[in-house]
Amino acid sequence: MQLDFSYYNPTKIHFGKDSLAKLKDELSDYGDTVMLTYGRNAIKSNGLYDQVISILNKAGKKVVELSGVMPNPTYEKLMEGAKLVRDNDVSLILAVGGGSVIDCAKGISVSAYCEEDPFQKYWVEFQDVANKIVPVASILTMVGTGSEMNGGSVITHDEMKYKAGRVFPVDVYPKFSILNPEYTFTVSQYQMVSGVFDTMSHLMEQYFSDEGVNTSDYLIESLLKSSIANVRVALNDPKDYEARSNIMWNATLALNTLTGLSKTQDWQVHMIEHQLGAYTDCAHGMGLAAVSLPYYRHIYSNGIDKFVRFATEIWGVSPEGKTKDEIALEGLDALEQFTKECGIVTSLEELGATKDMLPKIAESTIILGGGYKKLTTEEVQGILEECF
Structure with missing residues (x-):
């Protein structure tokens, strides 16, 4: 091992068939409003949406939804989510989906309270994040990106024709991620x-x-x-x-x-x-x-x-x-x-x-x-x- 390193990964992983049961306990660490972020219709057709909503409701959370996150999440979609976070004083962004949904959630978390152009500041100039960061958590339904346990966020700026990746520090990593392999069974x-x-x-x-x-x-x-x-x-x-x-x-x-x-x-x-x-x-x-x-x-x-x-x-x-x-x-x-x-x-x-x-x-x-x-x-x- 020729290069020095420091290693720390703060994401808590709940893995297995019964991992969703851990969501209730995790929610107690966060405020009243959760933004549920997801893609199109997959989590509704497989029943996961109803299960998550039920757990959120029983935990007494107000739920705000950002749906329709696309496979290559756009800056426009990110900014839509950032506005929802500000307008509703969201205390946790819960991403349910694959890496694109989680990437978008992390992008929203650092952008919601950024007073400048977040894309220019964070994905082009790679500046440090000094503004408020909204916590992110994830429930994984499609695998590949590893976004459930890292600080990566890849966002596409359609007008610029620029797809940019940024690895944010550990305070942007998901606080916890729920990994049930059964949720991937219906993926094509x-x-x-x-x-x-x-x-x-x-x-x-x-x-x-x-x-x-x-x-x-x-x-x-x-x-x-x-x-x-x-x-x-x-x-x-x-x-x-x-x-x-x-x-x-x-x-x-x-x-x-x-x-x-x-x-x-x-x-x-x-x-x-x-x-x-x-x-x-x-x-x-x-x-x-x-x-x-x-x-x-x-x-x-x-x-x-x-x-x-x-x-x-x-x-x-x-x-x-x-x-x-x-x-x-x-x-x-x-x-x-x-x-x-x-x-x-x-x-x-x-x-x-x-x-x-x-x-x-x-x-x-x-x-x-x-x-x-x-x-x-x-x-x-x-x-x-x-x-x-």
Whole structure:
């Protein structure tokens, strides 16, 4: 472990089939008004909405609702929620849904009492949060982002054509998160495998950095192998509780900051996908899958030893009689085959992108430098062109 670190995660997790029963006790720590934040109709059709409302009513809470949070939450929706918080003196934002709903809730929590333009201040300039923060909690229904146990908030500004991610400090993390794998049973196969690739991408972004192998790398390898094994089970039986519970917990652990300790980390795939999403509104995990393979094939030689390890440890590639390049590329071929096996989309055309978008996407992509190679804008466009 070559890099110093401090680690603290304040989110309390209630996990399992009976975890919703913990909500009543948690509510006693907060004031009279709760803003229930959710997507469209999923939590109403599966009965979860009625259960949550019943618990809130029995706890004597006034309920304000922000519904219709979209898969890539917009700044406009965030500001709608911020106004509701101010107008109703909301004391807790309870996000019920997937990562997009929780991301939006965290964005609302820091924006409601910001006297400036919150998007410019927090997502563009990355300024510290000095204003009042409204507590957030979550009930997770779709997995992948890990937003239930971190400070991440990805918001799309439609007018700017800019999808920006911000990792806020621990006081913005959900105070508690309720994780019942059964709530994910009705998620479509498309969304399930998109979420699994999102989890895997989080792990790979942290894995493909630094020389050598530390404890965090061993954790990442285990979580990658668990994700691969369990999604295969879930594809055959979407209601296999053990598989779905492992998939859910993998996603949480993949981005609760534990697996990134003592790692420089990459995150270039996410930066490219954010702008791809700003122009196409594609499912996040699918966008990551489309970008990942051409990106890793572009940079693998700069971190050859780790890509060799990825091939041998994750995909079981035999190294006998092969060069390092051959081993590494065979590992990436195995990753590609896995995406096809799962029905994960890897073509930008299928995600709604057109070739005339590519220069704009490339030009607006933030270039990082934590991985094995710092890209140029021209290289980003070349990687995007490889996705067609």
